[in-house]
Amino acid sequence: xxxxxxxxxxxxxxxxQAGRYIGQGLAVTFDHMRRRPITVQYPYERLIPSERFRGRxxxxxxxxxACEVCVRVCPINLPVVDWEFDxxxxxxxxxxxxxxxxxxxxCGNCVxxxxxxxxxxxxxxxxxxxxxxxxxxxxxxxxxLPYKVTNDPMVTPLRELVYLPQGVMEPHDxxxxxxxxxSFPEDLVQKANS
Amino acid sequence: xxxxIDLQGNxxxxxxxxxxxxxxxxxxxxxxxxxxxxxxATVGVLTSVWxxxxxxxxxxxxxxxxxxxxxxxxxxxxxGLKLVFKEDVVPAKADRLLFTLGPIIVTxxxxxxxxxVPFGQxxxxxxxxxxxxxxxxxxxxAPIGLLMSGYASNNKxxxxxxxxxxxxxxxxxxxxxxxxxxxxxxxNSLSTIDIVEQxxxxxxxxxxxxxxxxxxxxxxIAALAExxxxxxxxxxxxxELVAGYQTEYSGMKFALxxxxxxxxLVLSALLVSVLYLGGWDFPIxxxxxAHWLGISPANPVLQMIAACLGIIMTVLKxxxxxxxxxxxxxxxxxxxxxxxxxxxxxxxxxVGLVNLLLTAALKLxxxxxxxx
Numbered sequence: 001x002x003x004x005x006x007x008x009x010x011x012x013x014x015x016x017q018a019g020r021y022i023g024q025g026l027a028v029t030f031d032h033m034r035r036r037p038i039t040v041q042y043p044y045e046r047l048i049p050s051e052r053f054r055g056r057x058x059x060x061x062x063x064x065x066a067c068e069v070c071v072r073v074c075p076i077n078l079p080v081v082d083w084e085f086d087x088x089x090x091x092x093x094x095x096x097x098x099x100x101x102x103x104x105x106x107c108g109n110c111v112x113x114x115x116x117x118x119x120x121x122x123x124x125x126x127x128x129x130x131x132x133x134x135x136x137x138x139x140x141x142x143x144x145l146p147y148k149v150t151n152d153p154m155v156t157p158l159r160e161l162v163y164l165p166q167g168v169m170e171p172h173d174x175x176x177x178x179x180x181x182x183s184f185p186e187d188l189v190q191k192a193n194s
Numbered sequence: 195x196x197x198x199i200d201l202q203g204n205x206x207x208x209x210x211x212x213x214x215x216x217x218x219x220x221x222x223x224x225x226x227x228x229x230x231x232x233x234x235a236t237v238g239v240l241t242s243v244w245x246x247x248x249x250x251x252x253x254x255x256x257x258x259x260x261x262x263x264x265x266x267x268x269x270x271x272x273x274g275l276k277l278v279f280k281e282d283v284v285p286a287k288a289d290r291l292l293f294t295l296g297p298i299i300v301t302x303x304x305x306x307x308x309x310x311v312p313f314g315q316x317x318x319x320x321x322x323x324x325x326x327x328x329x330x331x332x333x334x335x336a337p338i339g340l341l342m343s344g345y346a347s348n349n350k351x352x353x354x355x356x357x358x359x360x361x362x363x364x365x366x367x368x369x370x371x372x373x374x375x376x377x378x379x380x381x382n383s384l385s386t387i388d389i390v391e392q393x394x395x396x397x398x399x400x401x402x403x404x405x406x407x408x409x410x411x412x413x414x415i416a417a418l419a420e421x422x423x424x425x426x427x428x429x430x431x432x433x434e435l436v437a438g439y440q441t442e443y444s445g446m447k448f449a450l451x452x453x454x455x456x457x458x459l460v461l462s463a464l465l466v467s468v469l470y471l472g473g474w475d476f477p478i479x480x481x482x483x484a485h486w487l488g489i490s491p492a493n494p495v496l497q498m499i500a501a502c503l504g505i506i507m508t509v510l511k512x513x514x515x516x517x518x519x520x521x522x523x524x525x526x527x528x529x530x531x532x533x534x535x536x537x538x539x540x541x542x543x544x545v546g547l548v549n550l551l552l553t554a555a556l557k558l559x560x561x562x563x564x565x566x
Contacts, residue, residue, distance in 0.1 A: 015541070022522075022525065022526060025525040025526065026521055026522065026525050028525070029253045029521050029524050029525045030521060032252070032253050032254070032255060033249070033252040033253055035255050036255070037251075037252075037255050037256050037257045038255045038256075039255070039256050039257060041257070
């Protein structure tokens with residue numbers, strides 16, 4: 001009989017415990033309701049891409065020497081370099097250049113190895129089309145620069161979490177000159193010199 | 195205790211004053227509360243869908259619907275419109291008749307249960323003697339519809355979902371009925387009006403939740419399980435069963451399931467507020483308040499205000515419970531089917547029985563406080 005009562009008591013205790021845990025959980029969810037949403041209201045607000053952001057590739061036609069290094073370092077030999085040997089100047093003359101961003105993985109190898117720096121990474125990440133073939137950018141499309149988020153009057157630029165000052169979690173209403181955590185290499189050099 | 199406003203009497207009387215015969219006036223009155231209640235239930239559903247989306251968003255630090263109407267208020271309307279205009283697909287190998295009948299059988303009893311929900315002394319469609327029992331009886335019709343639609347879909351997931359829904363509804367009806375039984379024992383009546391009446395008079399202190407705390411929790415858990423709300427949403431567990439018995443449904447038939455699930459939630463919340471939280475009762479008794487302010491209880495303005503306050507209180511209490519249900523949804527993980535049945539049969543049922551016996555004993559021991 002005593003054993004049975006003990007069992008009942010233990011069971012009741014466990015039930016109360018479970019109820020308390022649920023109460024704790026409810027307190028957590030309830031607390032979340034008064035926190036500010038962390039979402040970025042995309043078309044109206046946008047995150048400023050980080051400095052090393054690897055977005056759509058930019059290409060400068062006049063700098064290219066048609067060496068095809070980009071094709072060789074590309075994991076899938078993606079860039080199409082169409083050139084012709086010009087017998088008069090004894091140089092390769094570039095006719096067309098294109099990259100298909102529907103296939104590109106944005107690894108940045110071509111940018112890394114380009115001997116004349118005619119390839120570079122932009123901040124553009126929202127390349128959207130109704131047809132995948134439109135993602136195949138020719139040299140003209142590749143030469144266009146994206147509009148900077150910070151200059152767009154329609155968009156509220158928001159800093160990414162890493163670029164917020166230490167201890168700040170809220171990118172809204174942040175003064176433009178708020179310092180980011182850590183120091184730049186030049187600052188470190190200056191500090192070491194002084 | 196004043197009797198509140200007699201809407202029916204006044205309506206019929208004013209029609210008769212216009213020169214209509216009394217039978218015609220009564221016939222005109224009849225559909226009015228029914229239509230009003232259906233509209234109220236639908237608006238209640240739209241509100242709770244909107245609340246669900248907004249509160250879910252807030253609990254996850256999102257914003258939720260924002261641009262569809264002010265504060266996204268029209269989002270549920272847009273949902274509804276979308277579902278109305280969608281193609282109504284019946285799977286090729288499905289049983290056409292049962293497939294169509296399923297959602298109807300699920301929806302009708304839920305709406306029918308609104309018959310007994312009182313918003314005030316006279317603001318109820320019918321004050322029938324069996325009251326809450328009607329609701330319990332009607333809610334056990336729903337699993338038939340669920341099983342029917344699960345079986346008729348000719349889909350393994352649907353069948354599993356339907357079976358689970360039936361098992362869940364049947365096993366949680368028992369503790370639900372036990373909790374209601376304890377209340378009925380205390381108020382010596384099954385009529386919802388009498389139950390609220392018995393709680394009123396002492397304001398917040400008179401509410402059944404203080405005399406039936408265990409019953410309240412029991413009833414709420416069982417009601418959540420009956421509504422298939424999240425800790426117990428096994429029949430439509432999307433990770434396991436796609437969408438349970440709703441898998442093959444689309445368009446208006448799916449909308450009926452959707453509608454009935456939310457109507458059921460609001461209904462359960464309303465019934466909890468009626469059974470345990472004093473229904474239309476204001477936390478401070480209106481008569482006492484009127485006495486303090488020196489107004490006679492027969493004052494028509496006071497009666498008007500009291501009636502409005504009654505509706506507001508009932509709805510407010512119900513929506514507080516809906517809010518709790520939504521919060522619970524984002525707090526508690528889904529239970530397994532065996533855990534669900536264990537909880538129902540091995541925990542809620544014995545606790546309900548003990549609660550019932552305890553209530554009976556207390557009723558014998560303290561007939562003053564426990565409605566002897």
